[in-house]
Amino acid sequence: MTSIQEPTTAEEFTRAWEEWHAASQRALADPHGFLAVTSLHWLDGGPTRFPDAPGAWWTGPDGVWVELAADEELLLDGEPVRGRYGFGVLPERSSRYAAAGEAVVEVAKRGGRDIVRPRHPGNPLLRDFTRTPAYPPDPRWAVTGRYLPFEAPRPVTVGAAVEGLQHVYDAPGEIEFTLPDGGGTHRLTAFNGHLPGSLQVLFTDATSGVTTYAANRVLSVPAPDGQGRVTVDFNRATNLPCAYTDLATCPLPPAGNRLPAAVEAGERIPLERGGLP
Incomplete structure (x- = not known):
């Protein structure tokens, strides 16, 4: 059973985020990535x-x-x-x-x-790749949510970064959470993640096309605990490959996965796309 981690100090939270982001950047710079x-x-x-x-x-x-x-x-x-x-x-x-x-x-x-x-x-x-700019890590953007599974997975058709292309994914459920600072309560359609039981959420928000990549960002969510609780840490919202290159076929978020609030957390527009350091 997976449990929700207890809150850490601000220093521990920042250090864990920095280690995660450094590993993400190393993977992005893989010679055959x-x-x-x-x-x-x-x-x-x-x-x-x-x-x-x-x-x-x-x-x-x-x-x-x-x-x-x-x-x-x-x-x-x-x-x-x-x-x-x-x-x-x-x-x-x-x-x-x-x-x-x-x-x-x-x-x-x-x-x-x-x-x-x-x-x-x-x-x-x-x-020429150096790094991906990101918002400073902020524990406020790591919220506890609730996983709401469907009775059976639902096929969801989404668009793609390549015009005319579509992807179909089975969505096992939704994730409900409340954003900080009066950002409201929202539900987002979730897809299966890479690890057993984990989830992935494709989304946009009010920063999309302003300070973050316009088409999408993706957030990996660890497996729910026994009560269905999940950690939704927007500090770890990541760019997909299409944020860097037009040669990717990345999926777009499902209809409804646009947050009206500005999620000022996670990775920003890459420098290669005109993003600011």
Whole structure:
């Protein structure tokens, strides 16, 4: 059973946030992370070569294929791939990664369409990255909420950072909480998080497009405790990859997940998008 953490001192709260944010920045600067993406290619039935990935790529009823020239090679799960290779039919939101020298080629399905997305460590966006500005951590923005599960998960269709693309997620429930300083009580649709029992909330608020990224931010919420309580810490509201690059297919928040108050906590507009230090 997960329990809600007892309040810590302001110094402990700040130190924990700084450690979390530093780890988040290290992950963002990974040599093959989203800042390393150099292009986004939507596959069709005609074999096509791309300047930043070896091989000719196409898709069809039996999935994604690549045809490599005699002097080309990929490494998939550590094994060399030469000639013609089929990746098969990929599940929605899945990715496979093939090494090509220092680069990695991501093969994925997004919004029902197959894509190839090369990632190069020397990409200028990654090379020039320094940090993501954020509001100073403030314990007021770490509130206790209540998880309200649905009787059964509900499929929720949301838009995407790429025009015309849609994502469908199963929402297990909602999270209800009260914002500080008279910000009111609100409910937001939650999706499943990366860890068992955890949740994720996509949202916008009155800072969106002003001091925070306009399209979305995401908040990870630890698993509810035995009474359904959750910690909603807006200090840990994070930018999605689309805040940094137009080569991401990030989901937009569900209808209703816009908070009318200004949530002056968490990550701000990236410097790469004109954000202020």
